[in-house]
Amino acid sequence: MRALAAFCGAAAAVVYAWGGLLLAGAVVEAEDGGTNSSPLLPCRDVTGREEELQRVVDYSVGFVPLRFDCELTGGGSYDSGAVPGAVSANAAGLALSGVVLAVSARYGAERAVRTRNRAGTPSPHGDGGTDGDRNGP
Known part of the structure; x- marks a missing residue:
């Protein structure tokens, strides 16, 4: 379970980093300037917002x-779609799965130690006594 938890954590980091690269690409595209730079290039890819397209003056980024x-x-904003919503959702789902698996692995290990101690089998740490000191065999 610990290996699967580590894999989920790594996969979450990779998905989030991929989204960060998409976001960085949109920022670079918006900051490009020059001919044909107004309205901002990343803001043009949204269909159904043609009337708002001429009112675009700036951009902002969000990380979570x-x-x-x-x-x-005049205020207001809209998501350009430069970073698909599934990127953040998948990264969060993978991270949450990794945490649940790590907690489950820890709980399972503790439960195995308690079961072994109840059965009278000495623990692998050499604690054979019950008085708290390590009186190993």
Whole structure:
């Protein structure tokens, strides 16, 4: 279980890093400037917001969850979709699974030690006595 917990943690980190790269790419694209840079390039990929497209003045980024928001004149914003919502959801799900597996592995190990001690089998740490000192055989 510990190995699976470590795998889930590593997979969560990889998914989150991939989303971070997507976010960094959108920021680089937004900061590019030059000809054809208004409205911001990452903000153009959203369909159904053509009327808001001309009101885009800036952007903001979020890290939990990963997102690239297009800021509008007069307030308000919308998610550009530069980082798919599934990226943050998958990273969170994998991280949560890793934590649950790590806690389960720890609980299982403690339960095995308690069961072994009840059965009278000496623990692998050499604690054969019950007086608290390590009077190993």
